[in-house]
Amino acid sequence: MVMQKRLDYGFNGYQVPSVPRASRSPRGRGTVRKKPESNQIQAFDILASVAGNLLQKNQSSILDNASSAKDPRTFSGINIKENKQENQLGSLKEEQFEPGTCSEVVSGSVPSLQEKHENQRVTSDSSLHGNHLEGQGQNELERDDERVKLQNTNEKIIRIKNRSDGSIEQGQKASKDCSAENHAEKPSPEGHCRRNLDSLPNGFGSRKLVNRDDDENFVQCTQLNSKNKISSDPPPDTLKVKDASPFVKDENNSGDNSVLENSERMYPFKKRKFYYQTSSSTSDSWSHCQGTVDSSYTRVNGTNHGAGATMHVIEESSSIADEQVHPGSKGCNVKLSIKSFKVPELFIDIPETATIGSLKRTVMEAVTAILGDELHVGILLQGKKVRDDSKTLIQTGISQDDKHHRLGFMLEPRHNRISSSYNEEPCFLTTNSRQKLSRQSTSLMLQQGTYNVSRERSTVKIENCAEGDHNAVSSLGDTSANNNNMSKCRALVTVPAINMDALAVVPYRRKSGNSDFGQRRIRRPFSVLEVEALVQAVEKLGTGRWRDVKQRAFDNAKHRTYVDLKDKWKTLVHTARISPQQRRGEPVPQELLDRVLAAHAYWSQQQCKHQLKSM
């Protein structure tokens, strides 16, 4: 089989479909970077304010903070997005809302917290070494860069020392921004060369990646031959042309189509300040409702970065004190830096005639309605709520060694009213994919049990959270971002306890946080699924028709431009040529890399032939 495939590839005579440009169908829009969104209010860090408010029972103005913030990266409050997204928070006051427009309120985050668990110390776990950084060289720089920027922010950090008295001390300390890459595992040595994709555990069929949100975190992968019960009826429209490809054998005989491995990972929080998005965890069981903080371990200094965590393990302080406390104890202190908490994402619809004051109240009430009057902290481990307060960290499974587990903190309602409701997880979320599918759902919505995400198509949503906090967290928002869903959601949701200015709270639809002033796009590593789709497309189309590749396999992945695909191919070829040890990021199955090389060789050859001919 394998060989056959190979032969097919070489001799199948793919006709080089060098379609003359003129004859091609009208080109697509090309690179679409951002869709202007009108009047969107994004309260990225409402929580920062909210938390403070809740803590102090003081309804201080959230907006004031926002509007007074000079640095968009540090402001905590609401950000209004204008059509061109050029307006930043500063314009809030004079901002006029257009009637009918719906503003988005993203969950806000609380100022970073650094939590120290005195009884455990983080050691320079050697196991962390050797892991690959998610980012590539350049990203390293970015991180540093951001770290620096972070320090410039006036981000308040509440330091919580795990003392018996539970005292909380606040201070102004720049938090360390660290990114983490949890899944930086090495490619499995066993390179089953030439294994037919179809035979892959995750079997691929011809697939097309679908991504609804431009700039969002989710990527939907439509798998043609999916045998997964992801959804009952695979919409035909998701099926893409399945022309014979020299490289691709028979897409229909794929065996198992289970979703590829976890392609979604948490990404470094590099861009935190730039995109004030709260991060949300991406695990299935992660309570979408609660504003949660995704956490994972991170090495601040090392090259190892935990996946998009809002909380980091601060290694720096393998402090002396700690060591002295537990000299020989094997126990290590687990140091956590909670970058931010999350509150459920909200959508606020407010008339332009509303006053700033009412807006403040609205936001406040919306948040309060969810969190209640008291601030409760919930802890999530691997997406599951840890209820036993008496357990130790170790017993619970929280240790600095586990760089994979995700520890999350969330602000939860008093009586757990939310948790009960968030079980009503929309079906499609529970697909068997190993991906951590997560959806955003607003607690409000869930509570009402009205949130019904249209499972448009039998698609698997792969969290493609790209880096940065921005993405790291967010995945939640995206899902609902699905266009179609939005309207539904809005229609369904209303804010229960809010009576003020007739505001409607709807699930947050994550829209790239404002930001569009020439900012570098967030890094969004290709998932294995995407790579697979790319490879498949290139096998068929060749390496010089990126626009077509894009159209064919990434038509709906708005954030992937043909240039991106071209670049990715370039790196794939490079990756395939280097030793597995030198590869970084999410390992790409050797099988795929082999195909990359094969296709690359094939098409290079074709190109040469054509050149000779034309000469």
Next chain:
DNA sequence: TTTAGGG
């Protein structure tokens, strides 16, 4: 707008 490559 796309390609193709360097940065």
Next chain:
DNA sequence: CCCTAAA
């Protein structure tokens, strides 16, 4: 990913 010369 970005930037851009070329096509």
